[in-house]
Every structure is written in C-alpha cells, then in structure tokens.
Amino acid sequence: MINGLNISIILFLVGLYGIITNKNVIKIVMSLSIIGNGVVLFFISLGFVEDSVAPIIIPGVDNIVDPLPQALMLTMIVINLCLTALALTIVIWLYYEFGTLDIGEMK
Amino acid sequence: MIDHLPVFLLITPLVSAIFSALISLFSKTEKIQKIIAFIGLSLPFFYLILLFQELSNGTIEYDIGGWTKPYSITLVIDELAFTLAFITSIITFLSFVYSLKCMKNKDGKFYFFFLIMVSGLYGIFLTGDIFNLYVFFELTVVSSYILITYGDKKLSLKASFKYLVIGSLASFFFLLGIGLLYIKIGLLNIEHLSIHIHNIDTQTQIVIFSLFLGAIGIKAAIIPFHAWLVSAHSTAPSPISAILSGITVKTGVYIFIRIFALGFTLQNLNEIIMVFGAITALGGVIGALVEWDIKRLLAYHTVSQIGFIIVGIGAFTSIGVAGGIYHVVNHAVFKGLLFLCAGAIIYRTGTKDIREHSIGKTMPITLITYIIAALSISGITPFNGSVSKSMIESSVYDYPIIWLILVFASIGTVAHFSKILYYSFIKSSNKSKKKMKYQEVPFSMQLPMLILAFFCILLGILPGLWLDNLILPASSSIISGYSAIQIKFLDPLHILKEWIIVAMGLILLKVIIVRSKEIDKLRKLISKFNLNNCIFLMVITLISILIFLRIVN
Numbered sequence: 001m002i003n004g005l006n007i008s009i010i011l012f013l014v015g016l017y018g019i020i021t022n023k024n025v026i027k028i029v030m031s032l033s034i035i036g037n038g039v040v041l042f043f044i045s046l047g048f049v050e051d052s053v054a055p056i057i058i059p060g061v062d063n064i065v066d067p068l069p070q071a072l073m074l075t076m077i078v079i080n081l082c083l084t085a086l087a088l089t090i091v092i093w094l095y096y097e098f099g100t101l102d103i104g105e106m107k
Numbered sequence: 108m109i110d111h112l113p114v115f116l117l118i119t120p121l122v123s124a125i126f127s128a129l130i131s132l133f134s135k136t137e138k139i140q141k142i143i144a145f146i147g148l149s150l151p152f153f154y155l156i157l158l159f160q161e162l163s164n165g166t167i168e169y170d171i172g173g174w175t176k177p178y179s180i181t182l183v184i185d186e187l188a189f190t191l192a193f194i195t196s197i198i199t200f201l202s203f204v205y206s207l208k209c210m211k212n213k214d215g216k217f218y219f220f221f222l223i224m225v226s227g228l229y230g231i232f233l234t235g236d237i238f239n240l241y242v243f244f245e246l247t248v249v250s251s252y253i254l255i256t257y258g259d260k261k262l263s264l265k266a267s268f269k270y271l272v273i274g275s276l277a278s279f280f281f282l283l284g285i286g287l288l289y290i291k292i293g294l295l296n297i298e299h300l301s302i303h304i305h306n307i308d309t310q311t312q313i314v315i316f317s318l319f320l321g322a323i324g325i326k327a328a329i330i331p332f333h334a335w336l337v338s339a340h341s342t343a344p345s346p347i348s349a350i351l352s353g354i355t356v357k358t359g360v361y362i363f364i365r366i367f368a369l370g371f372t373l374q375n376l377n378e379i380i381m382v383f384g385a386i387t388a389l390g391g392v393i394g395a396l397v398e399w400d401i402k403r404l405l406a407y408h409t410v411s412q413i414g415f416i417i418v419g420i421g422a423f424t425s426i427g428v429a430g431g432i433y434h435v436v437n438h439a440v441f442k443g444l445l446f447l448c449a450g451a452i453i454y455r456t457g458t459k460d461i462r463e464h465s466i467g468k469t470m471p472i473t474l475i476t477y478i479i480a481a482l483s484i485s486g487i488t489p490f491n492g493s494v495s496k497s498m499i500e501s502s503v504y505d506y507p508i509i510w511l512i513l514v515f516a517s518i519g520t521v522a523h524f525s526k527i528l529y530y531s532f533i534k535s536s537n538k539s540k541k542k543m544k545y546q547e548v549p550f551s552m553q554l555p556m557l558i559l560a561f562f563c564i565l566l567g568i569l570p571g572l573w574l575d576n577l578i579l580p581a582s583s584s585i586i587s588g589y590s591a592i593q594i595k596f597l598d599p600l601h602i603l604k605e606w607i608i609v610a611m612g613l614i615l616l617k618v619i620i621v622r623s624k625e626i627d628k629l630r631k632l633i634s635k636f637n638l639n640n641c642i643f644l645m646v647i648t649l650i651s652i653l654i655f656l657r658i659v660n
Contacts, residue, residue, distance in 0.1 A: 016642075019272065019639070020639050028272055032276075035279050043286050068289075069286070069289070072238055079245045082245075083271070086253070087272075090252075090271065094265065094268060097261050106265050
C-alpha cells in the first residue's frame with residue numbers, strides 16, 4: 001500500500017539507518033534531513049482528506065484538507081533548516097580542526 | 108500591565124537578545140551589551156515575584172491573540188511551572204554574573220545566544236500547548252549547541268555535533284508522538300489532551316508513549332539515552348555547564364512530568380519508569396568511576412541525580428512526585444554551584460585533571476562552597492539534598508530492590524565527591540615540582556557561588572518554605588486526590604543512615620584509590636563506544652520497550 005503515511009515511516013527508518021551506519025559527518029547530517037522530511041510527510045498525510053483542495057479561502061469551495069498540520073510543518077521546516085545550517089557549520093569547523101570528516105577519527 | 112506579565116516574561120529576554128545583537132554590529136566594546144543582558148535577565152525575577160501573588164488565586168492562564176481556549180496558544184502558570192521558572196531566573200542570572208569574569212574568549216554574540224536560550228527556557232515552562240513545547244525546546248537547544256562551542260575548542264565542537272544529532276533525533280520522536288496524538292484527539296492543548304487521552308485505543312497509546320519516552324529520555328539523559336550529556340556538559344564553558352546541568356536537563360524532566368500526568372491508561376508504566384530511573388541513578392555513578400576530569404565527574408553525577416528524580420516521579424505517589432520536583436530545584440542549586448566551583452578551580456589552575464590541582468587552603472571560598480555543595484548532593488541532613496532524597500527514598504519502600512539501588516548510588520556519590528575533595532584540595536601533587544600559590548577568584552565569581560551556597564543551606568533548614576507553598580500544591584495538582592504527607596525532618600534514625608552511607612562511601616573511595624590501575628583499563632573499554640553505537644542502543648531500547656508494553660497490555 002503506497003500512501004503518505006507509509007512512505008513517511010519508511011523515510012524515517014531510512015534516515016535512522018543512515019545515522020546508525022555512517023561515520024561520515026556530512027552523511028549523518030543528510031540522514032537527519034531525511035528523517036526531518038519523513039516527519040513533514042507524516043504530518044501532511046495526517047491532514048489529508050480525499051478529494052479535497054488546499055486550505056486557501058475561495059468562495060464556494062468548502063471541502064478543504066486540515067490546515068493545522070500544514071501550519072505546524074511550516075514552523076518545523078524553518079527550525080529544521082536552521083538545524084541543518086548549524087550542523088553544516090559545525091561540520092566545516094570540525095574539518096578545519098581535525099582534518100577529517102570521519103567521526104571515529106576525531107580524537 | 109499585570110495581566111500581560113506571562114508574555115512579558117518571554118519577550119523580555121528575547122527583545123534584549125535582539126538589542127544586544129544589533130549593538131554588537133556597531134560597537135566593539137561589550138559594556139552596553141552587558142547592561143542589556145543584565146536588565147533582560149534580572150527583570151524576569153521581579154515579574155515572577157509579582158506573579159506569585161496572582162498565583163495564590165489559582166492557575167494563571169494567558170491566551171495569546173485573544174482566541175478562545177482549545178484553539179488558542181496558551182501560556183499556563185501553575186505551581187510547577189512557577190517553581191521551575193523561578194529557579195531558572197535565579198540560576199541564569201547568577202551564571203551571567205559569573206561569566207563576566209570567567210570567560211575570556213566570549214564575543215558580542217555570546218550574550219545574544221545566552222538571552223535566546225533563557226527565553227526558550229521560560230517558554231518551555233510556561234507554554235500550555237504541546238507543539239509550542241517543541242518550538243521552545245528547539246529555541247533552547249539550538250542556542251545551547253552554539254554556546255557549548257565557546258568551551259575547549261576541539262572537544263567542544265565534537266560534543267556540540269554529537270548533542271545536535273542526538274537532540275534532533277529526540278525532537279523528531281517527539282514530533283511523531285505529537286502527530287499521533289493530534290490524529291486521535293484533534294487538539295494540541297495539554298490540558299485538553301489529558302481529558303481525552305483515555306479514549307485512545309491501547310495499541311496507539313503504546314506507540315505514543317514509547318515515542319515520548321524516547322524523546323524525553325534523550326532530553327532528560329536517562330540511561331541508555333544519556334550519551335550526549337557527558338561530553339556536552341563537560342566541554343562547555345563553566346557558567347553554561349551550570350545552566351545546562353541545572354536547568355536545560357530539567358526541561359526534559361518537566362516535559363516528562365507533563366506527559367506522564369496526561370494519564371496513559373497502560374499497565375506497568377510506573378514500574379518501567381522506576382527501573383529506568385534506578386538504572387540511571389546507578390549507571391551515572393559507575394560511569395563517574397573511571398573519570399579524573401572534574402567536569403566529566405560532575406556531568407556523570409547529573410545523570411545519576413536525574414535517575415533519583417525519575418524514580419520519584421515514576422513512583423507516582425504524592426510524596427514521590429513532590430520529592431522529585433523538590434530534587435529538581437535542589438539539584439539545580441547544588442549542581443549549578445558545583446559547576447561554578449569547578450569553573451573557579453579551572454580558572455586558577457588551568458587544568459581539569461583533579462590529580463594536578465593540589466589547591467590546598469589557598470582558595471578558601473571555593474573550598475567552603477564546594478564542601479557545602481558536596482554535602483548537599485550526598486544528602487547529609489542540614490543541607491537541601493537530604494530532604495528531597497529522603498522523600499524519594501520513602502516513596503519506594505514498596506520496592507526494596509529499587510530502594511537498595513538508590514542507596515548504592517548514594518554511596519557512590521559520597522565516594523566521588525570525597526575523591527574530588529581529596530585530590531583537588533587535600534593531596535599535594537607529585538608532578539608540579541614548585542609549590543603553586545593560587546589566589547582566590549575575583550569577587551564577581553565568588554558572589555554567585557556564595558549565594559547558591561546560601562540557598563543550599565536555606566532550602567535544607569527551611570524546607571517548608573518551598574514545599575508548602577509551591578511543591579506540594581504542584582504535586583497534588585498532578586496526582587488527582589491529595590494525600591497528606593508526613594515528612595520527618597531531623598529524624599535520628601535517618602541521620603544515622605546518612606552517616607553510615609558516608610562511611611561506606613569513604614571505604615569505596617579507598618578502594619578506588621588502591622585499584623586505580625584496573626579502573627583505567629575500564630576507561631579504555633568505555634571510550635570505544637561511539638556515536639553510531641549510542642544511537643543503535645537507543646533504537647534497540649525503544650523497540651524493546653514497545654514490545655514489552657505490547658506483551659503486558
């Protein structure tokens with residue numbers, strides 16, 4: 001069954017697998033982004049109603065999807081962007097200080 | 108004015124943060140920024156004093172934007188939120204005063220991130236909306252990731268990265284839990300969630316609870332989710348460590364109390380949480396066994412003390428929850444003080460290794476405040492730790508094994524704090540050939556230490572001051588059905604037990620000193636545990652909780 005909820009959970013697990021198996025710090029940051037996208041998809045799928053339209057006020061249209069998860073996810077995407085930017089900044093500093101991207105070799 | 112105080116509490120640090128960032132663009136001197144930060148950090152204290160009078164009329168609620176209740180974003184100040192916000196205002200202000208002299212490498216942006224973090228902390232304690240809890244938590248931790256990097260250059264970067272990865276993972280677990288709650292109930296207000304939660308079917312409740320336990324476990328550093336804490340708290344600058352250990356970890360405990368009080372209708376929840384708490388209490392002490400770094404020792408003891416708090420809350424009796432909340436306050440005071448003492452020692456000696464300190468009597472204020480804090484954390488009677496510890500221990504009399512584990516953890520605590528006392532202050536170092544003469548730290552660093560030491564004694568001698576006014580009402584609002592609590596202070600049998608623990612702790616210290624070579628081997632074994640393994644262990648633990656809950660329900 002292919003729907004938003006299932007794909008979001010698969011994305012979450014893929015990201016989790018990425019964090020557990022990778023030693024490269026950039027790949028860890030990428031895995032975090034994948035998990036974040038999984039969560040976004042999860043929330044958007046929660047608000048999904050079949051045969052309805054985006055929650056924008058148009059006269060005569062009243063079958064809209066739940067707008068609250070979308071509003072929440074806008075907040076979450078912004079926070080996640082900030083986190084990714086910070087993580088990549090730290091990665092650059094880590095590379096300057098240790099000369100490697102492998103977290104196991106940073107001693 | 109007085110109606111809008113809750114929102115002022117949030118925006119005062121936030122606005123001062125923006126001002127201090129703007130000023131850092133134009134001026135190179137830090138003088139104006141210091142004044143702004145001083146105002147932004149001291150005003151919330153006075154707001155809270157004003158709010159305390161309001162609080163006696165019942166819970167204060169503030170709807171942002173004036174929407175009606177289930178739809179609005181609310182700020183709720185009850186006794187629990189007030190207690191934690193009040194202790195936050197004290198610890199953050201004192202840490203700020205301490206950081207003025209202690210930190211040499213800070214730049215203009217330091218105050219910006221510091222104030223943003225404080226604003227996020229108030230937000231966490233005040234908000235009545237579960238999604239807002241996530242937003243404010245991110246506000247706090249993102250600024251703490253940055254503040255940690257002001258510490259030891261190389262190690263703090265690595266610690267900050269580790270904290271970032273694990274902390275983000277916690278947020279994602281938390282969000283998934285929120286999503287599941289929302290799809291089942293359709294509301295995000297915490298008060299309304301607690302009314303409707305028993306309507307959710309057991310299967311979903313299990314998943315929601317496991318996700319929240321994972322998130323909160325990471326935030327509150329419950330073993331095995333604690334991997335980020337020790338490196339992050341030990342490499343951060345000392346005043347930041349005091350806030351991280353005193354307050355930021357407690358936000359995890361606070362969210363835990365709120366989530367746990369939602370009222371999940373699952374079997375064996377209390378037992379699971381108490382077992383986690385007991386493992387955390389003992390595991391923190393065992394982890395500290397191999398350390399010679401003073402700040403790592405203190406960080407491990409944060410883990411251990413969190414275990415005590417979790418056991419108290421997990422027991423879910425009036426006395427247990429009250430003891431847990433009181434221990435949150437006490438731990439914020441004495442662990443803040445301990446990190447400030449460690450900062451003072453590092454400031455003068457320049458090393459974190461306790462074997463190379465050999466301070467002797469040259470720093471009397473640091474010595475006296477350290478001894479007071481050490482006695483508090485060990486739970487000796489006239490000091491504050493003893494009251495809350497005895498309350499927590501009396502709540503688990505029905506579970507003798509957990510009680511015994513807590514006693515062992517107490518013995519370990521005594522051993523480690525006498526270890527620091529012995530090596531840092533009493534024993535003279537072999538390595539330094541010339542006799543070092545240290546001075547006492549500057550007055551702006553002494554003052555916060557003395558105030559916190561005063562609080563350690565005050566909260567121990569007059570426990571009724573906080574218990575009767577704030578903490579017992581808070582715990583009775585969490586546990587429906589108020590049961591009278593008999594708390595025995597200055598019970599001779601209890602004092603005898605404490606001194607037996609001290610004696611056994613000193614024996615353990617002797618064993619540690621004699622066997623230090625074998626302990627170093629253990630240290631190498633522990634250091635092999637890297638980030639990937641930590642996260643793997645967390646995921647495995649979560650899955651096993653899920654399966655266990657599925658079996659017993």
